[in-house]
Amino acid sequence: MNGEELLRAYLAYLAHERRLSAHTLAAYDRDIRALLDRAGSTPLASLTIHDIRRLVGHFHARGLGARSIARMLAAWRGFYRYLGRDHHYSVNPCVGIRAPKAARRLPQALSPDQASRLLDRTPETTLEMRDQAMFELFYSSGLRLSELTGLGPLDVNFPDGTLRVTGKGSKTRIVPVGAKALGALKVWFGVRRAIPRHDSNALFVNRLGGRLSPRTVQKRLRNHALKQGLSTRVHPHVLRHSFASHVLQSSGDLRAVQEMLGHASISTTQVYTHLDFQHLAKVYDAAHPRARLQSAKVQDGRKRAARAERKR
Numbered sequence: 001m002n003g004e005e006l007l008r009a010y011l012a013y014l015a016h017e018r019r020l021s022a023h024t025l026a027a028y029d030r031d032i033r034a035l036l037d038r039a040g041s042t043p044l045a046s047l048t049i050h051d052i053r054r055l056v057g058h059f060h061a062r063g064l065g066a067r068s069i070a071r072m073l074a075a076w077r078g079f080y081r082y083l084g085r086d087h088h089y090s091v092n093p094c095v096g097i098r099a100p101k102a103a104r105r106l107p108q109a110l111s112p113d114q115a116s117r118l119l120d121r122t123p124e125t126t127l128e129m130r131d132q133a134m135f136e137l138f139y140s141s142g143l144r145l146s147e148l149t150g151l152g153p154l155d156v157n158f159p160d161g162t163l164r165v166t167g168k169g170s171k172t173r174i175v176p177v178g179a180k181a182l183g184a185l186k187v188w189f190g191v192r193r194a195i196p197r198h199d200s201n202a203l204f205v206n207r208l209g210g211r212l213s214p215r216t217v218q219k220r221l222r223n224h225a226l227k228q229g230l231s232t233r234v235h236p237h238v239l240r241h242s243f244a245s246h247v248l249q250s251s252g253d254l255r256a257v258q259e260m261l262g263h264a265s266i267s268t269t270q271v272y273t274h275l276d277f278q279h280l281a282k283v284y285d286a287a288h289p290r291a292r293l294q295s296a297k298v299q300d301g302r303k304r305a306a307r308a309e310r311k312r
Contacts, residue, residue, distance in 0.1 A: 001087070003036040003039070003043075003044055004036070006044065006083065006087065007029070007032050007033070007036065007079075009086075010028075010032070010079055010082050010083075011025055011028065011029060013082060013086075014028060018169065019169070019170040020169065020170075021146060021168075023146060024168075027071070027075070028075050028078075028079075031071065031072040031075035031076070032075055032076065032079050034059075034072060035055065035072075035076050035079075038055050038058065039051075044080075044083065044089070045083075045089055045090075045091075047093050048091075048093050049093045049094075049095075049096070049097065051093065052073075052076070052093045052094050052097055053097060056069060056073065056097060056099065056100075059072070060100055066099050066100045066101060067099075069099040069100060070098075070099035072099075073094055073097060073098075073099055076094045077092065077094040077095065080092040080093065080094055108232070108238050108241060109238065109241040109242040109244075109245045109246075110230075110232070110234070110238060110239070110242040112246055114230060114232070115139055115239075115242055115246070117228055117229065117230065118135065118139075118224070118225055118228050118230060118234065119132075119135060119136060119139065119180070121228065123187075126191045126194070126195070126207075127207065129184075129187050129188050129191055130188050130191075130192070130204060130205075130212075131220050131221075131224060132184045132187070132188075133181070133184040133185045133187065133188035133204075134148060134204055134217060134220075134221075135221060135224065135239065136178075136180050136181035136184040136185075137163070137177070137181050137184075137185070138221075138236055138239035138240065138243070139181075139239045139242060139243050140176075140177055140178040140180065140181035140243070141163055141165070141175045141176065141177055141178075141181065141243070141260070142175070142240050142243035142244055142247075142257075142260055142261050143165060143175075143236075143240065144167065144168075144236070144237075144240060144262075145214050145217060145218070145236040145237070146214065147165050147166065147167055147262075148204070148217065148236070149204065149211065149212055149213065149214050149217060150166055151163075151165070151202075151203040151204065152201050152202065152203055153189070153200070153201075153203050155203065156177075156185060156203070158182060158185075158186070161176060161177050161179075161182060162174050162175065162176055162177060163175050163176075163177050165262065167262040168262065171262065173259070173260075173262050175260050176260070188204075192205065195207070195209050196209060197209040199211050204217075217236060218235055218236060221234055221235060221236060221239075222234060222235065240261070243260075244257050244261055247260070
């Protein structure tokens with residue numbers, strides 16, 4: 001089998017056995033095609049660790065970011081693991097190769113006041129009622145965009161105040177839903193049935209009754225934030241980050257936040273502890289009588305420490 005045939009077989013395996021989403025499959029397809037294109041006429045079985053290092057250097061020199069290269073390497077490693085298992089390849093040349101180190105970026109989050117400003121409104125039209133339920137649910141339960149658009153009506157449990165969410169890798173988790181979000185969902189359920197020929201398997205539908213697309217959700221949220229007077233760019237992941245940082249600030253329970261976000265590793269969730277410290281430091285500086293007198297030199301030192309922490 002040539003490289004193209006092996007790639008198609010691998011994507012079929014990911015789709016049918018691992019049940020990955022169409023979005024994830026497209027990312028694997030794109031990343032592995034980059035490997036095939038650069039390999040040219042060289043068979044995949046002949047590529048060595050030195051070849052892979054040269055490819056990584058090539059993409060880095062072209063300006064591809066460290067995170068993108070890391071994702072690409074992960075796709076290549078998975079592809080070669082599959083080739084070793086199902087097609088008797090003896091060597092995985094991607095093992096042990098690391099991507100260039102990326103600067104650690106803290107996720108953007110709204111303040112509690114900004115979140116209230118975004119969500120405190122009275123919807124008037126059917127689509128505004130739908131949007132209110134979506135935005136409340138993002139902030140209430142920390143959903144990913146793909147998780148929200150994949151929801152069905154049966155995923156909402158009103159008596160228990162919970163939501164069944166299907167996340168990455170088709171893993172299912174149960175998350176709590178706050179009172180505001182439950183109220184907005186009840187309003188949406190009341191008007192949703194009036195939309196003609198709506199998709200009965202989709203919780204959130206468009207004006208024609210079809211399942212709402214991720215792109216439409218992003219656009220509606222961005223426009224709504226502008227109407228509410230928020231100057232910062234608001235997208236669905238901002239509400240997910242805001243949920244995580246606000247729950248952590250109030251509870252300090254990192255494990256609980258990990259479970260609700262659906263993170264496989266707690267190290268992914270730990271980034272929110274840095275957001276938490278920044279929040280506490282600001283509160284301390286504003287409220288403590290001895291902190292308000294600190295010198296500009298100390299304040300500059302704080303800023304340098306925060307920048308160093310982001311690079312770790």
